[in-house]
Amino acid sequence: MWNLAVRLVRCCLTLPSEKRDKTAVGQKLAVSKSPVVNLGVSVMKRNSLTTAVVAGIAGTVGIANLASAVNLNPDGLGQVLLYPYYTVNSNGVGDNLQTLFSVVNTTDQGKAIKVRFMEGYNSREVRDFHVYLSPYDVWTAALFKLPDQAQANLLTDDNSCTVPDIKGSTLPPLQQLPDGRSYLPFTNALFSGANADGGPTGLERTREGHFEIIEMGVVTNDTEGSLDAITHIAGVPDNCGQVIGAWVAQPPGYWIQDRNTDIDPPTGGLFGSALLVDVANGVSSGYNADAIEGFVSNGQDNLHDRPGNVLPSLANVGGSDAQVTAYVFDNGRLIQATYGGGFGRKIDAVSALFTHDNIFNEYVLGGGAAATTDWVVTFPTKNFYVDRPAPALAPFAEVFKAYSGAGTGESKVQVGLFPYDREEGNPSACTGSDSDNPNCGVCFSPCDPGESPIPVLRYEAQVISFQTSTDFTANRTSPVLGSQLASNVDVRADSLNNGWMRIALNPTSEAHLMEASSEGEVFEGLPVTGFAITNYVNANAAPGKLANYSGLWRHKGSRACSVPDPQTPLACS
Helix, strand or coil: CCCCCCCEECCEECCCCCCCCCCCCCCCCCCCCCCCCCCCCCCCCHHHHHHHHHHHHHCCCCCCCHHHEEEECCCCCECEEEEEEEECCCCCCCCCCEEEEEEEECCCCEEEEEEEEEECCCCCEEEEEEEEECCCCEEEEEEECCCCCCCCEEECCCCCEEECCCCCCCCCCCEECCCCCEEEECCCCCCCHHHCCCCCCCHHHHHEEEEEEEEEEEECCCCCCHHHHHCEECCEECCHHHHHHCCCCCCCCHHHHCCCCCEECCCCCEEEEEEEEECCCCEEEEEECEEEECCCCCCCCCCCCCCCCCCCCHHHCCCCCCCEEEEEEECCEEEEEEEECCECCCHHHHHHHHEECEEEEEEECECCCCEEEEEEEECCCCHHHHCCCCCCCCCCCCCCECCCCCCCCECCEECEEEEEECCCCCHHHCCHHHCCCCCCCCCECCCCCCCCCCCEECCCEEEEECCCHHHHHHCCCCCCCCCCCEEEECCHHHCCCEEEEEEECCCCCCCCECCCCCCCCEEECEECEEEEEEEEEEEEEECCEEEEEEEEEECEEECCEECCCCCCCCCCC
Protein backbone atom coordinates (compact mmCIF):
# COMPACT_ATOMS: atom_id res chain seq x y z
CA MET A 1 0.00 0.00 0.00
CA TRP A 2 2.67 2.52 1.01
CA ASN A 3 5.55 0.53 -0.49
CA LEU A 4 7.71 1.07 2.56
CA ALA A 5 9.66 -0.88 5.12
CA VAL A 6 8.82 0.15 8.65
CA ARG A 7 12.01 0.97 10.50
CA LEU A 8 12.63 3.14 13.50
CA VAL A 9 15.29 5.79 12.97
CA ARG A 10 15.89 7.90 16.05
CA CYS A 11 12.29 7.35 17.10
CA CYS A 12 10.95 8.49 13.78
CA LEU A 13 9.55 6.50 10.86
CA THR A 14 11.40 6.74 7.58
CA LEU A 15 8.98 7.25 4.74
CA PRO A 16 9.40 6.01 1.20
CA SER A 17 10.98 8.00 -1.54
CA GLU A 18 8.61 9.71 -3.93
CA LYS A 19 6.50 7.34 -5.97
CA ARG A 20 7.16 6.84 -9.64
CA ASP A 21 6.24 9.55 -12.12
CA LYS A 22 2.55 9.44 -13.13
CA THR A 23 3.15 10.81 -16.60
CA ALA A 24 5.83 10.56 -19.22
CA VAL A 25 8.67 13.01 -18.74
CA GLY A 26 7.51 16.41 -19.85
CA GLN A 27 3.94 15.27 -20.42
CA LYS A 28 1.21 17.15 -18.59
CA LEU A 29 -2.36 15.95 -18.31
CA ALA A 30 -5.16 18.42 -18.91
CA VAL A 31 -8.58 18.27 -17.32
CA SER A 32 -11.32 16.60 -19.38
CA LYS A 33 -8.84 15.01 -21.79
CA SER A 34 -9.02 11.34 -22.77
CA PRO A 35 -7.92 8.82 -20.12
CA VAL A 36 -4.53 7.15 -20.37
CA VAL A 37 -6.23 3.78 -20.91
CA ASN A 38 -9.35 3.80 -23.06
CA LEU A 39 -11.88 1.40 -21.55
CA GLY A 40 -14.49 2.10 -24.21
CA VAL A 41 -16.05 5.03 -22.36
CA SER A 42 -14.76 8.41 -21.39
CA VAL A 43 -13.80 8.76 -17.74
CA MET A 44 -16.97 9.48 -15.76
CA LYS A 45 -16.83 11.69 -12.73
CA ARG A 46 -17.16 9.35 -9.78
CA ASN A 47 -20.03 11.18 -8.13
CA SER A 48 -21.94 11.18 -11.42
CA LEU A 49 -21.53 7.42 -11.66
CA THR A 50 -22.70 6.92 -8.09
CA THR A 51 -25.65 9.26 -8.61
CA ALA A 52 -26.61 7.37 -11.75
CA VAL A 53 -26.64 4.10 -9.83
CA VAL A 54 -28.70 5.63 -7.03
CA ALA A 55 -31.02 7.15 -9.61
CA GLY A 56 -31.69 3.76 -11.12
CA ILE A 57 -32.73 2.44 -7.72
CA ALA A 58 -34.51 5.58 -6.59
CA GLY A 59 -36.54 5.86 -9.78
CA THR A 60 -38.40 2.71 -8.83
CA VAL A 61 -39.53 4.19 -5.53
CA GLY A 62 -40.37 7.71 -6.63
CA ILE A 63 -37.45 9.61 -5.11
CA ALA A 64 -36.62 13.02 -6.55
CA ASN A 65 -33.83 15.61 -6.23
CA LEU A 66 -31.06 13.13 -6.92
CA ALA A 67 -28.62 15.83 -7.94
CA SER A 68 -28.30 17.02 -4.32
CA ALA A 69 -27.89 13.60 -2.68
CA VAL A 70 -25.05 12.91 -0.24
CA ASN A 71 -24.34 9.25 0.44
CA LEU A 72 -21.86 6.90 2.09
CA ASN A 73 -20.21 5.09 -0.80
CA PRO A 74 -19.74 1.35 -0.06
CA ASP A 75 -17.16 1.20 -2.86
CA GLY A 76 -14.84 3.52 -0.93
CA LEU A 77 -14.60 6.46 -3.38
CA GLY A 78 -15.77 9.93 -2.48
CA GLN A 79 -15.32 13.68 -2.18
CA VAL A 80 -14.82 13.41 1.60
CA LEU A 81 -12.77 10.79 3.47
CA LEU A 82 -13.21 10.20 7.21
CA TYR A 83 -10.43 8.39 9.09
CA PRO A 84 -11.87 7.23 12.45
CA TYR A 85 -8.66 7.22 14.50
CA TYR A 86 -5.01 8.18 14.76
CA THR A 87 -2.63 7.67 17.66
CA VAL A 88 0.98 8.30 18.63
CA ASN A 89 0.47 7.08 22.21
CA SER A 90 2.49 4.38 23.93
CA ASN A 91 0.78 1.15 25.02
CA GLY A 92 3.50 0.63 27.63
CA VAL A 93 5.58 -1.86 25.67
CA GLY A 94 8.17 0.42 24.08
CA ASP A 95 8.25 3.27 21.62
CA ASN A 96 5.09 5.19 20.79
CA LEU A 97 2.77 3.96 18.09
CA GLN A 98 2.79 5.68 14.71
CA THR A 99 -0.01 6.27 12.21
CA LEU A 100 0.69 6.16 8.48
CA PHE A 101 -1.95 7.25 6.01
CA SER A 102 -2.53 7.88 2.33
CA VAL A 103 -5.01 9.56 0.00
CA VAL A 104 -5.31 8.46 -3.63
CA ASN A 105 -6.65 10.44 -6.59
CA THR A 106 -8.14 7.92 -9.05
CA THR A 107 -9.09 10.55 -11.65
CA ASP A 108 -7.42 12.34 -14.55
CA GLN A 109 -8.09 15.65 -12.78
CA GLY A 110 -6.02 17.72 -10.40
CA LYS A 111 -7.48 17.92 -6.88
CA ALA A 112 -7.34 20.59 -4.18
CA ILE A 113 -7.93 18.88 -0.80
CA LYS A 114 -8.13 20.04 2.80
CA VAL A 115 -6.40 17.72 5.31
CA ARG A 116 -7.66 18.27 8.87
CA PHE A 117 -6.69 16.61 12.18
CA MET A 118 -8.85 16.80 15.32
CA GLU A 119 -8.05 15.71 18.88
CA GLY A 120 -10.23 13.09 20.53
CA TYR A 121 -11.85 14.95 23.44
CA ASN A 122 -13.92 17.53 21.60
CA SER A 123 -12.68 17.48 17.98
CA ARG A 124 -10.89 20.81 18.23
CA GLU A 125 -8.46 21.16 15.33
CA VAL A 126 -4.79 20.47 15.95
CA ARG A 127 -3.61 21.14 12.35
CA ASP A 128 -4.94 21.52 8.84
CA PHE A 129 -3.42 22.42 5.48
CA HIS A 130 -3.96 22.07 1.74
CA VAL A 131 -2.60 19.37 -0.55
CA TYR A 132 -2.75 19.68 -4.35
CA LEU A 133 -2.87 16.27 -6.03
CA SER A 134 -1.92 15.83 -9.64
CA PRO A 135 -3.92 13.40 -11.81
CA TYR A 136 -3.60 9.80 -10.52
CA ASP A 137 -1.53 11.06 -7.58
CA VAL A 138 -0.99 9.52 -4.13
CA TRP A 139 -0.02 11.55 -1.05
CA THR A 140 1.38 9.83 2.04
CA ALA A 141 2.41 11.00 5.50
CA ALA A 142 3.13 9.66 8.98
CA LEU A 143 2.21 10.80 12.48
CA PHE A 144 4.75 10.24 15.27
CA LYS A 145 5.98 11.51 18.65
CA LEU A 146 9.56 12.10 19.73
CA PRO A 147 10.61 11.01 23.24
CA ASP A 148 11.29 14.53 24.50
CA GLN A 149 8.07 16.03 23.13
CA ALA A 150 4.46 16.10 24.30
CA GLN A 151 2.67 16.56 20.96
CA ALA A 152 2.02 14.54 17.85
CA ASN A 153 3.86 15.51 14.67
CA LEU A 154 3.38 15.01 10.94
CA LEU A 155 6.16 14.01 8.55
CA THR A 156 5.93 13.58 4.79
CA ASP A 157 8.57 12.52 2.27
CA ASP A 158 6.03 12.92 -0.53
CA ASN A 159 6.69 15.47 -3.29
CA SER A 160 3.07 16.51 -3.92
CA CYS A 161 2.43 20.21 -3.31
CA THR A 162 1.30 21.25 0.17
CA VAL A 163 0.29 24.76 1.23
CA PRO A 164 1.97 25.83 3.43
CA ASP A 165 5.03 23.90 2.29
CA ILE A 166 5.95 21.05 4.66
CA LYS A 167 8.67 18.97 3.04
CA GLY A 168 10.71 21.76 1.48
CA SER A 169 10.59 24.45 4.18
CA THR A 170 12.31 25.06 7.51
CA LEU A 171 10.21 28.05 8.55
CA PRO A 172 8.29 27.96 11.86
CA PRO A 173 6.22 26.20 13.02
CA LEU A 174 8.13 23.47 11.19
CA GLN A 175 10.90 21.73 13.10
CA GLN A 176 13.70 19.47 11.88
CA LEU A 177 14.84 15.94 12.62
CA PRO A 178 18.55 15.25 13.10
CA ASP A 179 18.71 14.06 9.48
CA GLY A 180 17.43 17.45 8.30
CA ARG A 181 13.88 16.49 7.35
CA SER A 182 11.18 18.99 8.31
CA TYR A 183 8.09 17.97 10.24
CA LEU A 184 4.93 19.73 11.39
CA PRO A 185 4.16 19.75 15.15
CA PHE A 186 0.50 19.65 16.19
CA THR A 187 -0.78 22.59 18.23
CA ASN A 188 -3.04 23.25 21.24
CA ALA A 189 -3.97 26.76 20.03
CA LEU A 190 -7.69 25.98 19.68
CA PHE A 191 -8.19 24.45 23.14
CA SER A 192 -5.90 26.51 25.38
CA GLY A 193 -5.81 30.09 26.64
CA ALA A 194 -8.76 32.11 25.39
CA ASN A 195 -9.94 29.05 23.43
CA ALA A 196 -10.03 26.68 26.41
CA ASP A 197 -13.11 24.44 26.34
CA GLY A 198 -12.98 22.74 29.75
CA GLY A 199 -10.78 19.88 28.57
CA PRO A 200 -7.02 19.49 29.01
CA THR A 201 -4.99 22.37 27.59
CA GLY A 202 -1.62 20.64 27.16
CA LEU A 203 -0.06 19.35 23.97
CA GLU A 204 -0.59 15.76 25.18
CA ARG A 205 -4.17 16.18 24.01
CA THR A 206 -2.98 16.11 20.37
CA ARG A 207 -1.71 12.51 20.59
CA GLU A 208 -4.93 10.78 19.55
CA GLY A 209 -8.03 11.70 17.64
CA HIS A 210 -9.44 11.40 14.13
CA PHE A 211 -8.97 13.20 10.81
CA GLU A 212 -10.72 13.99 7.56
CA ILE A 213 -9.90 14.94 4.00
CA ILE A 214 -12.31 17.15 2.04
CA GLU A 215 -12.05 17.77 -1.69
CA MET A 216 -12.26 21.53 -2.22
CA GLY A 217 -12.31 21.48 -5.99
CA VAL A 218 -10.78 20.36 -9.29
CA VAL A 219 -7.58 22.17 -10.34
CA THR A 220 -7.58 23.37 -13.96
CA ASN A 221 -5.47 25.37 -16.40
CA ASP A 222 -8.19 27.91 -17.19
CA THR A 223 -6.19 31.11 -16.71
CA GLU A 224 -3.05 30.63 -14.60
CA GLY A 225 -1.92 27.10 -15.50
CA SER A 226 -2.37 25.75 -11.96
CA LEU A 227 -2.83 22.15 -13.13
CA ASP A 228 0.46 22.30 -15.00
CA ALA A 229 2.14 23.59 -11.85
CA ILE A 230 1.06 20.65 -9.65
CA THR A 231 1.47 17.89 -12.27
CA HIS A 232 4.49 15.64 -11.75
CA ILE A 233 7.38 15.53 -14.18
CA ALA A 234 9.91 12.79 -13.42
CA GLY A 235 8.25 12.31 -10.03
CA VAL A 236 8.29 15.98 -8.98
CA PRO A 237 5.56 18.65 -9.41
CA ASP A 238 6.49 21.17 -12.05
CA ASN A 239 6.15 24.26 -9.83
CA CYS A 240 4.82 23.99 -6.26
CA GLY A 241 6.09 27.53 -5.71
CA GLN A 242 3.37 28.79 -8.05
CA VAL A 243 0.45 27.43 -6.03
CA ILE A 244 2.10 28.45 -2.76
CA GLY A 245 2.59 31.95 -4.17
CA ALA A 246 -1.05 32.05 -5.27
CA TRP A 247 -1.94 32.26 -1.53
CA VAL A 248 0.65 34.89 -0.62
CA ALA A 249 -0.98 38.00 0.87
CA GLN A 250 1.49 40.68 -0.26
CA PRO A 251 1.54 41.21 -3.12
CA PRO A 252 -1.71 39.29 -3.33
CA GLY A 253 -1.50 36.00 -5.21
CA TYR A 254 -4.19 35.02 -7.66
CA TRP A 255 -6.02 32.76 -5.17
CA ILE A 256 -6.01 35.54 -2.58
CA GLN A 257 -7.69 37.72 -5.17
CA ASP A 258 -10.10 35.04 -6.40
CA ARG A 259 -10.15 31.56 -4.84
CA ASN A 260 -12.15 30.31 -7.86
CA THR A 261 -9.31 30.88 -10.32
CA ASP A 262 -8.42 27.58 -12.02
CA ILE A 263 -10.82 25.73 -9.67
CA ASP A 264 -13.94 23.79 -10.70
CA PRO A 265 -16.45 22.09 -8.35
CA PRO A 266 -15.45 18.80 -6.65
CA THR A 267 -16.09 15.55 -8.52
CA GLY A 268 -14.92 12.85 -6.08
CA GLY A 269 -12.88 9.77 -6.93
CA LEU A 270 -10.69 9.86 -3.79
CA PHE A 271 -9.95 6.95 -1.49
CA GLY A 272 -7.68 6.60 1.49
CA SER A 273 -6.37 4.27 4.18
CA ALA A 274 -4.41 4.35 7.42
CA LEU A 275 -1.97 1.97 9.10
CA LEU A 276 -1.51 1.83 12.90
CA VAL A 277 2.08 0.71 13.49
CA ASP A 278 3.24 -0.75 16.82
CA VAL A 279 6.99 -0.67 16.20
CA ALA A 280 7.96 -2.21 19.54
CA ASN A 281 5.73 -5.26 19.08
CA GLY A 282 6.42 -5.53 15.37
CA VAL A 283 2.75 -5.48 14.33
CA SER A 284 0.47 -3.20 12.35
CA SER A 285 -3.17 -3.05 11.30
CA GLY A 286 -4.79 -0.96 8.58
CA TYR A 287 -8.22 0.35 7.72
CA ASN A 288 -9.95 2.08 4.82
CA ALA A 289 -11.35 5.59 5.24
CA ASP A 290 -15.13 6.12 5.13
CA ALA A 291 -15.98 7.75 1.79
CA ILE A 292 -18.77 10.33 1.42
CA GLU A 293 -19.93 10.91 -2.14
CA GLY A 294 -22.11 13.76 -3.40
CA PHE A 295 -20.90 16.09 -0.61
CA VAL A 296 -21.24 18.95 -3.08
CA SER A 297 -23.22 17.83 -6.09
CA ASN A 298 -24.96 20.85 -7.57
CA GLY A 299 -22.16 21.31 -10.12
CA GLN A 300 -21.73 24.97 -9.16
CA ASP A 301 -19.90 25.29 -5.83
CA ASN A 302 -16.28 24.76 -4.99
CA LEU A 303 -15.04 24.76 -1.39
CA HIS A 304 -11.61 26.23 -2.10
CA ASP A 305 -10.78 28.45 0.89
CA ARG A 306 -7.53 29.97 2.04
CA PRO A 307 -4.98 27.99 4.10
CA GLY A 308 -5.19 28.88 7.78
CA ASN A 309 -8.98 29.02 7.57
CA VAL A 310 -10.77 26.14 9.30
CA LEU A 311 -13.14 25.95 6.32
CA PRO A 312 -14.33 23.90 4.59
CA SER A 313 -15.77 21.59 7.22
CA LEU A 314 -18.39 18.83 7.23
CA ALA A 315 -20.98 21.58 7.86
CA ASN A 316 -20.37 22.76 4.28
CA VAL A 317 -22.25 19.75 2.92
CA GLY A 318 -24.38 20.81 -0.02
CA GLY A 319 -22.30 23.93 -0.64
CA SER A 320 -24.50 26.98 -1.11
CA ASP A 321 -27.72 24.95 -1.23
CA ALA A 322 -30.09 25.78 1.61
CA GLN A 323 -31.10 22.14 1.91
CA VAL A 324 -29.26 18.89 1.38
CA THR A 325 -30.61 15.38 0.99
CA ALA A 326 -29.00 12.25 2.44
CA TYR A 327 -29.54 8.84 0.92
CA VAL A 328 -29.29 6.14 3.57
CA PHE A 329 -29.33 2.43 2.73
CA ASP A 330 -30.97 0.26 5.39
CA ASN A 331 -31.46 -3.47 4.79
CA GLY A 332 -32.32 -2.97 1.13
CA ARG A 333 -34.34 0.20 1.68
CA LEU A 334 -33.19 3.51 0.24
CA ILE A 335 -34.29 6.29 2.59
CA GLN A 336 -34.35 9.91 1.47
CA ALA A 337 -33.87 12.44 4.29
CA THR A 338 -33.61 16.18 3.58
CA TYR A 339 -32.27 18.69 6.11
CA GLY A 340 -31.99 22.46 6.30
CA GLY A 341 -34.61 25.09 5.59
CA GLY A 342 -36.32 24.63 8.96
CA PHE A 343 -35.88 20.86 9.16
CA GLY A 344 -32.78 20.19 11.21
CA ARG A 345 -29.36 21.45 10.19
CA LYS A 346 -27.43 20.63 7.02
CA ILE A 347 -24.82 18.76 9.11
CA ASP A 348 -27.66 16.34 9.96
CA ALA A 349 -27.38 15.01 6.40
CA VAL A 350 -23.82 13.83 7.14
CA SER A 351 -24.84 12.52 10.57
CA ALA A 352 -27.70 10.53 9.04
CA LEU A 353 -25.21 8.56 6.95
CA PHE A 354 -23.48 7.29 10.09
CA THR A 355 -26.37 7.05 12.57
CA HIS A 356 -26.91 3.58 14.03
CA ASP A 357 -29.00 2.37 16.93
CA ASN A 358 -26.54 -0.49 17.57
CA ILE A 359 -22.98 -1.37 16.66
CA PHE A 360 -21.50 -4.86 16.86
CA ASN A 361 -18.04 -6.38 16.90
CA GLU A 362 -15.91 -9.14 18.39
CA TYR A 363 -13.26 -9.26 21.09
CA VAL A 364 -10.61 -11.77 22.17
CA LEU A 365 -8.84 -11.87 25.55
CA GLY A 366 -6.00 -13.89 27.02
CA GLY A 367 -5.54 -17.51 26.05
CA GLY A 368 -2.43 -19.09 24.61
CA ALA A 369 -1.84 -16.07 22.38
CA ALA A 370 -2.19 -13.56 25.25
CA ALA A 371 -4.75 -11.60 23.20
CA THR A 372 -5.74 -8.00 23.98
CA THR A 373 -8.53 -6.05 22.28
CA ASP A 374 -9.44 -2.36 21.96
CA TRP A 375 -12.49 -0.90 20.26
CA VAL A 376 -12.38 2.57 18.67
CA VAL A 377 -15.74 4.37 18.86
CA THR A 378 -15.75 7.73 17.06
CA PHE A 379 -18.63 10.18 16.66
CA PRO A 380 -17.40 12.08 13.55
CA THR A 381 -19.94 14.93 13.73
CA LYS A 382 -20.43 15.23 17.50
CA ASN A 383 -18.52 18.52 17.75
CA PHE A 384 -21.24 20.34 15.78
CA TYR A 385 -23.82 19.35 18.42
CA VAL A 386 -21.93 19.71 21.73
CA ASP A 387 -19.20 22.34 21.28
CA ARG A 388 -21.62 25.19 21.97
CA PRO A 389 -23.53 26.85 24.82
CA ALA A 390 -26.07 24.59 26.53
CA PRO A 391 -28.20 22.82 25.58
CA ALA A 392 -26.66 20.23 23.29
CA LEU A 393 -28.39 19.60 20.00
CA ALA A 394 -30.11 16.30 19.22
CA PRO A 395 -29.16 13.50 19.05
CA PHE A 396 -26.54 14.25 21.72
CA ALA A 397 -27.47 14.80 25.34
CA GLU A 398 -25.10 17.39 26.81
CA VAL A 399 -22.52 19.98 25.80
CA PHE A 400 -18.80 19.48 26.24
CA LYS A 401 -17.80 20.86 29.65
CA ALA A 402 -15.51 20.38 32.64
CA TYR A 403 -16.94 18.01 35.26
CA SER A 404 -14.89 17.68 38.45
CA GLY A 405 -12.35 20.40 37.73
CA ALA A 406 -10.35 22.18 35.07
CA GLY A 407 -9.10 19.97 32.28
CA THR A 408 -11.69 17.23 32.78
CA GLY A 409 -13.85 18.01 29.78
CA GLU A 410 -16.51 15.50 28.78
CA SER A 411 -19.79 15.28 26.91
CA LYS A 412 -21.56 12.18 28.18
CA VAL A 413 -23.97 10.00 26.25
CA GLN A 414 -25.55 6.95 27.82
CA VAL A 415 -25.25 3.64 26.00
CA GLY A 416 -26.05 0.00 26.65
CA LEU A 417 -23.43 -2.78 26.74
CA PHE A 418 -24.44 -6.35 25.86
CA PRO A 419 -21.54 -8.83 25.66
CA TYR A 420 -21.91 -12.50 24.71
CA ASP A 421 -19.41 -15.32 24.67
CA ARG A 422 -19.08 -17.66 21.71
CA GLU A 423 -21.69 -20.02 23.14
CA GLU A 424 -24.48 -17.45 23.61
CA GLY A 425 -23.57 -16.81 27.25
CA ASN A 426 -24.20 -13.33 28.66
CA PRO A 427 -24.20 -11.69 32.11
CA SER A 428 -28.00 -11.63 32.40
CA ALA A 429 -27.79 -13.50 35.68
CA CYS A 430 -26.25 -10.40 37.29
CA THR A 431 -23.19 -12.16 38.64
CA GLY A 432 -19.60 -11.06 39.04
CA SER A 433 -18.56 -7.51 38.26
CA ASP A 434 -22.07 -6.34 37.33
CA SER A 435 -23.87 -7.65 40.43
CA ASP A 436 -24.42 -4.06 41.60
CA ASN A 437 -26.32 -3.19 38.42
CA PRO A 438 -30.09 -3.24 38.99
CA ASN A 439 -30.61 -3.34 35.22
CA CYS A 440 -28.61 -6.58 34.94
CA GLY A 441 -26.43 -4.97 32.32
CA VAL A 442 -22.70 -4.36 32.17
CA CYS A 443 -21.13 -1.19 33.49
CA PHE A 444 -17.82 0.33 32.52
CA SER A 445 -15.48 -1.02 35.17
CA PRO A 446 -14.60 -0.40 37.87
CA CYS A 447 -18.11 0.48 39.03
CA ASP A 448 -17.54 2.98 41.82
CA PRO A 449 -19.82 2.69 44.88
CA GLY A 450 -22.82 4.94 44.45
CA GLU A 451 -22.04 5.54 40.77
CA SER A 452 -24.78 4.96 38.25
CA PRO A 453 -24.17 1.60 36.57
CA ILE A 454 -25.44 2.98 33.27
CA PRO A 455 -22.40 3.16 30.97
CA VAL A 456 -21.53 6.44 29.28
CA LEU A 457 -19.20 7.43 26.45
CA ARG A 458 -17.54 10.77 27.10
CA TYR A 459 -15.53 11.85 24.07
CA GLU A 460 -15.63 12.27 20.30
CA ALA A 461 -12.98 9.64 19.52
CA GLN A 462 -12.52 7.12 22.32
CA VAL A 463 -11.41 3.58 23.01
CA ILE A 464 -13.15 0.75 24.85
CA SER A 465 -10.77 -1.83 26.33
CA PHE A 466 -11.53 -5.30 27.66
CA GLN A 467 -9.64 -5.94 30.91
CA THR A 468 -10.22 -7.04 34.48
CA SER A 469 -11.32 -4.34 36.85
CA THR A 470 -7.99 -4.62 38.66
CA ASP A 471 -6.02 -4.16 35.46
CA PHE A 472 -7.91 -1.03 34.52
CA THR A 473 -7.74 0.46 38.02
CA ALA A 474 -3.97 0.07 38.02
CA ASN A 475 -3.48 1.45 34.51
CA ARG A 476 -6.27 3.15 32.57
CA THR A 477 -4.22 3.13 29.37
CA SER A 478 -5.77 0.81 26.80
CA PRO A 479 -3.52 -2.21 26.07
CA VAL A 480 -3.43 -2.13 22.25
CA LEU A 481 -3.63 1.54 21.24
CA GLY A 482 -2.33 3.17 24.42
CA SER A 483 -5.39 5.40 24.56
CA GLN A 484 -5.81 7.94 27.34
CA LEU A 485 -9.48 8.26 26.38
CA ALA A 486 -10.36 4.73 27.39
CA SER A 487 -13.32 3.13 29.12
CA ASN A 488 -13.24 -0.51 30.12
CA VAL A 489 -15.60 -3.48 29.96
CA ASP A 490 -14.80 -6.20 32.51
CA VAL A 491 -16.24 -9.39 31.05
CA ARG A 492 -13.84 -11.90 32.59
CA ALA A 493 -15.73 -12.04 35.89
CA ASP A 494 -18.58 -13.53 33.88
CA SER A 495 -16.28 -15.92 31.98
CA LEU A 496 -16.94 -14.09 28.71
CA ASN A 497 -13.28 -13.91 27.68
CA ASN A 498 -13.95 -14.36 23.97
CA GLY A 499 -17.06 -13.34 22.09
CA TRP A 500 -18.87 -10.33 20.74
CA MET A 501 -20.64 -7.27 22.08
CA ARG A 502 -23.51 -5.01 21.09
CA ILE A 503 -23.41 -1.33 22.05
CA ALA A 504 -26.91 0.12 22.11
CA LEU A 505 -26.77 3.77 21.03
CA ASN A 506 -30.42 4.54 21.75
CA PRO A 507 -30.86 3.06 25.25
CA THR A 508 -34.08 3.26 27.19
CA SER A 509 -32.28 5.28 29.87
CA GLU A 510 -31.60 8.21 27.48
CA ALA A 511 -33.19 8.61 24.07
CA HIS A 512 -30.90 9.63 21.20
CA LEU A 513 -33.04 10.82 18.30
CA MET A 514 -32.05 12.99 15.36
CA GLU A 515 -34.19 15.93 14.35
CA ALA A 516 -36.91 14.99 11.87
CA SER A 517 -36.11 15.43 8.20
CA SER A 518 -38.43 17.35 5.90
CA GLU A 519 -39.86 13.98 4.85
CA GLY A 520 -40.65 13.18 8.49
CA GLU A 521 -38.00 10.55 9.30
CA VAL A 522 -36.33 10.40 12.68
CA PHE A 523 -33.14 8.31 12.77
CA GLU A 524 -32.55 6.68 16.14
CA GLY A 525 -29.14 6.40 17.78
CA LEU A 526 -25.86 8.27 17.23
CA PRO A 527 -23.59 8.96 14.23
CA VAL A 528 -20.70 6.54 14.75
CA THR A 529 -17.76 4.85 13.04
CA GLY A 530 -14.78 2.83 14.22
CA PHE A 531 -13.28 -0.62 14.53
CA ALA A 532 -11.98 -3.37 16.82
CA ILE A 533 -8.25 -4.15 16.91
CA THR A 534 -6.66 -7.21 18.55
CA ASN A 535 -3.01 -8.02 19.26
CA TYR A 536 -1.76 -11.58 19.77
CA VAL A 537 1.54 -12.71 21.32
CA ASN A 538 2.39 -16.31 20.46
CA ALA A 539 5.16 -17.70 22.67
CA ASN A 540 4.84 -21.14 21.07
CA ALA A 541 5.42 -20.26 17.41
CA ALA A 542 8.65 -22.27 17.39
CA PRO A 543 11.23 -23.31 20.01
CA GLY A 544 12.85 -20.17 21.37
CA LYS A 545 10.86 -17.86 19.10
CA LEU A 546 8.12 -15.29 19.76
CA ALA A 547 5.55 -14.30 17.13
CA ASN A 548 3.24 -11.28 17.24
CA TYR A 549 0.10 -10.78 15.18
CA SER A 550 -2.55 -8.08 14.83
CA GLY A 551 -5.96 -7.80 13.21
CA LEU A 552 -8.51 -5.01 12.66
CA TRP A 553 -12.24 -5.26 11.91
CA ARG A 554 -14.61 -2.39 11.18
CA HIS A 555 -17.76 -2.17 13.31
CA LYS A 556 -21.02 -3.52 11.98
CA GLY A 557 -24.28 -1.75 12.74
CA SER A 558 -28.06 -1.65 12.58
CA ARG A 559 -30.29 1.31 11.78
CA ALA A 560 -33.69 2.39 13.05
CA CYS A 561 -35.93 4.96 11.37
CA SER A 562 -39.23 6.07 12.89
CA VAL A 563 -42.00 8.39 11.72
CA PRO A 564 -43.68 10.25 14.61
CA ASP A 565 -46.08 12.04 12.25
CA PRO A 566 -48.91 9.67 11.25
CA GLN A 567 -49.43 11.75 8.12
CA THR A 568 -46.15 10.44 6.64
CA PRO A 569 -46.21 6.71 7.43
CA LEU A 570 -44.17 5.68 4.39
CA ALA A 571 -41.27 8.11 4.86
CA CYS A 572 -38.87 5.48 6.23
CA SER A 573 -39.71 2.87 3.60
